[in-house]
Amino acid sequence: MDLATIVPPLLALVLSPLLVGIIFRTKAIFAGRNGPPLAQIYYDLRKLMAKGAVYSDVTTWIFRAGPIVSLASLILAAFVVPFATCAAPFHFQGDLVWFAYLLAVSRFISVLAALDTGSAFEGMGASRDVLFSALSEPAMLLGLAAVARQANGATEAELNLSLTGIHQAIAAAEWGGSWLVFVLVAVALFVVFLAENARIPIDDPDTHLELTMIHEVMSLDHGGPDLGLIVYASALRLWVFGAVIVDVVLPISTGYVLLDVLWSVAALFLLAVIVGVIESVMARLRMLRVPQLLVGATTLSGVALVLEYGGRLWISPSN
Amino acid sequence: MILALVCVPLVAGLIAFGWRSDAGRRMLLVLSALVHLGLTAACWIELPAPMWEGWLKLDSLGLLFLSITSVLFLASSIYCLGYLGKEHGVSHIDFEEHLFFSNEPEAVFTGCLLLFLASMTLVTVSQHFGLLWVGIEATTLASAPLIYFHRQHRSLEATWKYLLICSVGIALALLGNILLAVAATGTGTTSSSLVLSELLIVKMGHVSWLKASFLFFLVGYGTKMGLAPMHTWLPDAHSESPSLVSALLSGALLNCAFLGILRAHQVCAAAGEAPFSQGLLLFFGLLSMGVAAIFIIAQADYKRMLAYSSVEHMGILAIGVGLGGAGALGAALHAVNHSFTKAMLFLVAGNVLATFGTKSICDVRGVLKVIPWSGVLWLAGFLAITGTPPFGPFLSEFTILKAALDNDRGWVAGIYLLFLAIIFVGMANSVLVMTQGPVTGTVRPDPRREGWWSILPPLGLSVVVLTLGLYIPPRLGRLLEETQQILSPTVAAQPPKVAQQVRPLR
Amino acid sequence: MDFAVELILVFVLLTDMTLLGTGRLATSIWLSAVQGMALGVLPLLVAEHEITLRLVVFAAVVFTLKGIVFPRLLSRAARMADVKHEVEPIVGYSASILIGLVIVILSAWVGAAFPLPIAHLPVSPVLLPTALATILSGLFLIVSRRTALTQVVGYLVLENGIYILGAALAQEEPFLVEMGVLLDVFVAVFVMGIAIFHISREFDHIDVDQLTSLKD
Numbered sequence A: 001m002d003l004a005t006i007v008p009p010l011l012a013l014v015l016s017p018l019l020v021g022i023i024f025r026t027k028a029i030f031a032g033r034n035g036p037p038l039a040q041i042y043y044d045l046r047k048l049m050a051k052g053a054v055y056s057d058v059t060t061w062i063f064r065a066g067p068i069v070s071l072a073s074l075i076l077a078a079f080v081v082p083f084a085t086c087a088a089p090f091h092f093q094g095d096l097v098w099f100a101y102l103l104a105v106s107r108f109i110s111v112l113a114a115l116d117t118g119s120a121f122e123g124m125g126a127s128r129d130v131l132f133s134a135l136s137e138p139a140m141l142l143g144l145a146a147v148a149r150q151a152n153g154a155t156e157a158e159l160n161l162s163l164t165g166i167h168q169a170i171a172a173a174e175w176g177g178s179w180l181v182f183v184l185v186a187v188a189l190f191v192v193f194l195a196e197n198a199r200i201p202i203d204d205p206d207t208h209l210e211l212t213m214i215h216e217v218m219s220l221d222h223g224g225p226d227l228g229l230i231v232y233a234s235a236l237r238l239w240v241f242g243a244v245i246v247d248v249v250l251p252i253s254t255g256y257v258l259l260d261v262l263w264s265v266a267a268l269f270l271l272a273v274i275v276g277v278i279e280s281v282m283a284r285l286r287m288l289r290v291p292q293l294l295v296g297a298t299t300l301s302g303v304a305l306v307l308e309y310g311g312r313l314w315i316s317p318s319n
Numbered sequence B: 001m002i003l004a005l006v007c008v009p010l011v012a013g014l015i016a017f018g019w020r021s022d023a024g025r026r027m028l029l030v031l032s033a034l035v036h037l038g039l040t041a042a043c044w045i046e047l048p049a050p051m052w053e054g055w056l057k058l059d060s061l062g063l064l065f066l067s068i069t070s071v072l073f074l075a076s077s078i079y080c081l082g083y084l085g086k087e088h089g090v091s092h093i094d095f096e097e098h099l100f101f102s103n104e105p106e107a108v109f110t111g112c113l114l115l116f117l118a119s120m121t122l123v124t125v126s127q128h129f130g131l132l133w134v135g136i137e138a139t140t141l142a143s144a145p146l147i148y149f150h151r152q153h154r155s156l157e158a159t160w161k162y163l164l165i166c167s168v169g170i171a172l173a174l175l176g177n178i179l180l181a182v183a184a185t186g187t188g189t190t191s192s193s194l195v196l197s198e199l200l201i202v203k204m205g206h207v208s209w210l211k212a213s214f215l216f217f218l219v220g221y222g223t224k225m226g227l228a229p230m231h232t233w234l235p236d237a238h239s240e241s242p243s244l245v246s247a248l249l250s251g252a253l254l255n256c257a258f259l260g261i262l263r264a265h266q267v268c269a270a271a272g273e274a275p276f277s278q279g280l281l282l283f284f285g286l287l288s289m290g291v292a293a294i295f296i297i298a299q300a301d302y303k304r305m306l307a308y309s310s311v312e313h314m315g316i317l318a319i320g321v322g323l324g325g326a327g328a329l330g331a332a333l334h335a336v337n338h339s340f341t342k343a344m345l346f347l348v349a350g351n352v353l354a355t356f357g358t359k360s361i362c363d364v365r366g367v368l369k370v371i372p373w374s375g376v377l378w379l380a381g382f383l384a385i386t387g388t389p390p391f392g393p394f395l396s397e398f399t400i401l402k403a404a405l406d407n408d409r410g411w412v413a414g415i416y417l418l419f420l421a422i423i424f425v426g427m428a429n430s431v432l433v434m435t436q437g438p439v440t441g442t443v444r445p446d447p448r449r450e451g452w453w454s455i456l457p458p459l460g461l462s463v464v465v466l467t468l469g470l471y472i473p474p475r476l477g478r479l480l481e482e483t484q485q486i487l488s489p490t491v492a493a494q495p496p497k498v499a500q501q502v503r504p505l506r
Numbered sequence C: 001m002d003f004a005v006e007l008i009l010v011f012v013l014l015t016d017m018t019l020l021g022t023g024r025l026a027t028s029i030w031l032s033a034v035q036g037m038a039l040g041v042l043p044l045l046v047a048e049h050e051i052t053l054r055l056v057v058f059a060a061v062v063f064t065l066k067g068i069v070f071p072r073l074l075s076r077a078a079r080m081a082d083v084k085h086e087v088e089p090i091v092g093y094s095a096s097i098l099i100g101l102v103i104v105i106l107s108a109w110v111g112a113a114f115p116l117p118i119a120h121l122p123v124s125p126v127l128l129p130t131a132l133a134t135i136l137s138g139l140f141l142i143v144s145r146r147t148a149l150t151q152v153v154g155y156l157v158l159e160n161g162i163y164i165l166g167a168a169l170a171q172e173e174p175f176l177v178e179m180g181v182l183l184d185v186f187v188a189v190f191v192m193g194i195a196i197f198h199i200s201r202e203f204d205h206i207d208v209d210q211l212t213s214l215k216d
Helices: A003-031 A040-050 A061-078 A095-116 A120-152 A163-172 A176-196 A225-249 A257-281 A289-309 B002-018 B022-045 B060-087 B106-125 B129-147 B153-183 B196-201 B207-225 B233-240 B243-270 B274-297 B302-323 B326-356 B372-385 B392-406 B410-435 B452-470 B474-487 B498-505 C002-021 C025-046 C053-081 C093-113 C127-144 C148-169 C175-203
Strands: B100-103
Touching (some): A061 A095, A120 A176, A120 A289, A163 A225, A225 A257, B002 B022, B002 B106, B060 B243, B060 B452, B129 B243, B129 C175, B153 B207, B153 B233, B233 B243, B243 B274, B243 B302, B243 B326, B274 B302, B372 B392, B372 B410, C002 C127, C148 C175
16 A cells, blocks of 8 residues: 555545635635634534534434434545545545445435434425435536546546546646546536535525525534534535546646645645635525536536547547 | 529519509519510520529529519519509408408518519529529518518418528528538549539539438428428418419429429439439428328318418429439429419419408308309319319329339329329319309308409419410420420430320320 | 637537527527627638638628627517517426437537548538537527527527538638528528517517417
8 A cells, every 4th residue: 555545535534624614714805804714613623522412302313323424425435536646545446436426325314314303494405405416416427437538548448437547647648639628527527516515506505594405404403513523524525526626627747746735735725715706706596597507517527528439539639 | 684584673672662652663563574574585585695604594494493483473463463452551451350450561562572583583593502592592581571461460470480490491401502512522622613514513522421412402492392391381371471472482482492402403313313312302292292182181271272282282293303204304394384273273362362351161152153253263273283184284293193103113103193182182172162152141252352453364374274284385395305304314215295295195 | 720629619519508508588699699709710710721811701791790790680679579588498498408418419429420521621520510519409499499589599500500511611612602691691580580579569479389370
């Protein structure tokens, strides 16, 4: 086991709450305020872990298991995603599908935990949440398929379907003439990123009105350590998915691990700033429009895949 | 000379837009029609020289269709004199729904009529596919205001359907143009010309593109021509427009659209792909006849019935060319016969409509009693259009039938006869009921709406149709044979003269 | 040059998809304008010989017509008919976008199955699929939308698709024919605009799905 493989999960576990802090800070600066310190989430986590929890009588073990399983699956996902040309600790053929389904498992179990409370608001939010995640899945998979095809070139001989393999292939090669495919996939994956993490324009993470909550509703009834696990898990999800986007869109390979790591971390922070900017300037889309946006993202990925499918014949390399 | 053919109606149309006096405008219309006919007659005596490096040239096929157009336009313009006189007035009451409506300004109507003639002339004289396309699109645009003469909602609906469907069809034909240009780039050369004469001799580099381009031409121009299943605009447009416009649309415009398909067929035949194009033409022709037969049977509106009859006859034309050989000769003769007969029928239908005030077959009775001239013409027209001897269409339809049997296409002949029989029964049911019998009490006919202007053109046309069924002038026979040579150039021996073909029938 | 051509073609493809998914008339008109402007630049980039004055004039005319004149005409018609929004279409918006994806896949397949015979022309392999996809999207817009204005936008998109093919393949088309084609399309849009005005006055709406009084 290469020692460098410990870097991606370590960074994920340690630095992910910073991402959330950056988003909060960006929004505050846009609003003209100072905002909370960047390390705010760490303080929140410490506070929440010290609290006690109250459980409703109608809930079962699912309610208690929800946050734990959700966090566990996201930690597993963090062990599969490469970062900054360091391979992930676990990589195998097809691990991008494994990755997609780990994210889906964490969402599924949180939905189950919410439904377990038997409250109407949770049910409403759960149904919307599941719809959006169902619609965003094809976009993600098609986009990753296009990137995989691009990374493997025109050779059908050995398709490297692991995230690590893709990342290292892309980082090694130049984008060249296939920048169009990457741009399309980047946009599609960004929309999926916003959907998976329940950001504007799909969902408003700051809303306190139950009727408008989609993802927030999942954490509505949890308190204390459970809420702490949920907050950490959502930060981890931000990092892990953002790492996938950065791997695909802005890979760099300078040969020095430290420089690569610094570059990629900076890129991820930039992604968080972009999310904060979008949250500040846009409002949430009408519920009716969100499926159209997600289908549009699917179409973008599909078009990228179609453009890719002819192999490198279609888009000539610039050299 | 060719330029004069196009420019005379063009200039006259532009003048008509601005001319204030109604009487002057109508005179201009008839005068332009006469001048145009005179020029066309001069072309019969001696074909004019090609112009613009062969872009504009009048060959036999073009001359045939040009003559049909010219004669029909003269007949329609005479009819138009009286029609516009009667239609003058500020507001009118709709026959069917008794709503008030107004008419289009006469200047627009007359101007568009003349521009319509100019664009149809352009189609017949152009040998360049791009110019042909421009001409056919121009006919669509010039004829749309003509359909919308009576400004009420049904004709507006018909105009919108016509405009959109035909524009889309013609856009597809433009795609055919481009594919033809791709197909015609021979090996080694990069340039391709879309002039017909050059296309006929160039060696086609890419035959599959040629086939694709023919398909697009067939579907695109077929929309304009009224081949099923692209005919959906036809019944609406032909039934809602004024009768003289319907006569022109059915008699002249459909032929011009067919000309586009024929030019593409010429190119295909020269490249050796004649069986492909002929097979497609046969298919669409039979389909059109079938669709027309179905819809004529229980038709309630006599103008729609005539429109579906146009679809049927376009199908017959396609079948004729699709059979090749003597079938092409039959198709050329049938184009003449059908145009004159259909125009006559539409003009008479206009008389019936003006007299009885209804388009419904059930409500019209006793046409023979009320307006005898129109009644006789209506009956004669029905006999002619369904292929009854001694009228002209019988001869041409028989020639096509004989070609089918001669070429071992018995099944085509069988289906053809079946559809003709169904259409005869369907139309007979409607027309005979309309012409005979006493006048019922539901409508009060007004025989004063008929005048010499409304009888003379259809009478003249019917005399021509009757004559063509008995005797084909040698000059016309020669023109028809030349047309057959153009359409079906693989026929080596000279086909027997048409007049001789008449003998065995008696 | 290749890269610019491909950029324009993929851009046109994306505008097609967006057109299929939008319900606002102003957006549709604007998107078709942007498409037209992009296509106006196209002949200058695919010219196989040197760029002649005639080509520049032609490109400028196309740019002006498709990018400025047509949208103006259509916006005027929309204003006079007093419509802003599409009536609920026959095929819903999300389904339309998915059908758009199917159209792109179909066009890509056809483009791969019928390679362009002109190997020496600097045309990108994305050309035929983009043109086909645009043509099919235009046809789909005409068929599935109920507002007369959107049908005219669909017709313009159809013409754009045919124009892509023409600009790249039939480069020897003489000036007269090209101008004739443009003039025809211009008059067609003009006449359609007038027709839409009449429809809106006669019927109080421009929902063509309700024009059903003529039938057998």
